[in-house]
Amino acid sequence: MGTKAPYRIQMDVIAADWANLQAVASLPDYAPMNLAYNVETVRQLEAALIVAQQTEDTILREATIIREQTTDAGWAFHEAINRIKTQVEAQYGSDSPALHAVGRKRRSEHKRPTRPKKTKTVA
Numbered sequence: 001m002g003t004k005a006p007y008r009i010q011m012d013v014i015a016a017d018w019a020n021l022q023a024v025a026s027l028p029d030y031a032p033m034n035l036a037y038n039v040e041t042v043r044q045l046e047a048a049l050i051v052a053q054q055t056e057d058t059i060l061r062e063a064t065i066i067r068e069q070t071t072d073a074g075w076a077f078h079e080a081i082n083r084i085k086t087q088v089e090a091q092y093g094s095d096s097p098a099l100h101a102v103g104r105k106r107r108s109e110h111k112r113p114t115r116p117k118k119t120k121t122v123a
Contacts, residue, residue, distance in 0.1 A: 014049070021046065 024030055025039045032038055085102045092098040095107040 018046070 021039070021042055025043075030039065035041065085104055088098055088102050089096075089104065097106065099106050
């Protein structure tokens with residue numbers, strides 16, 4: 001366990017590991033040679049996993065709430081800016097140079113529609 005694992009273990013594997021721990025804990029004569037693998041030591045690792053999962057779940061819930069708040073604040077700000085643009089146009093007029101300051105075109109800068117020229121066909 002000295003190197004960092006390259007990926008996260010899936011929850012179905014962890015569930016199988018929990019079942020295996022329960023099975024080993026039910027063996028009355030289980031006495032490993034390496035004490036790092038006795039039931040109590042592994043239960044401490046299990047407890048650390050449960051605490052880490054609970055912490056992660058809490059942080060993910062908080063991150064979701066913060067993401068929603070950020071999204072709402074962003075939309076509120078964007079809508080306010082759009083209303084400011086409308087107010088600038090209402091106050092200064094649709095052909096005012098002040099419209100450039102808020103990123104809009106003046107009325108006189110828009111191209112006027114042109115009719116397509118008729119072509120004469122020789123019959």
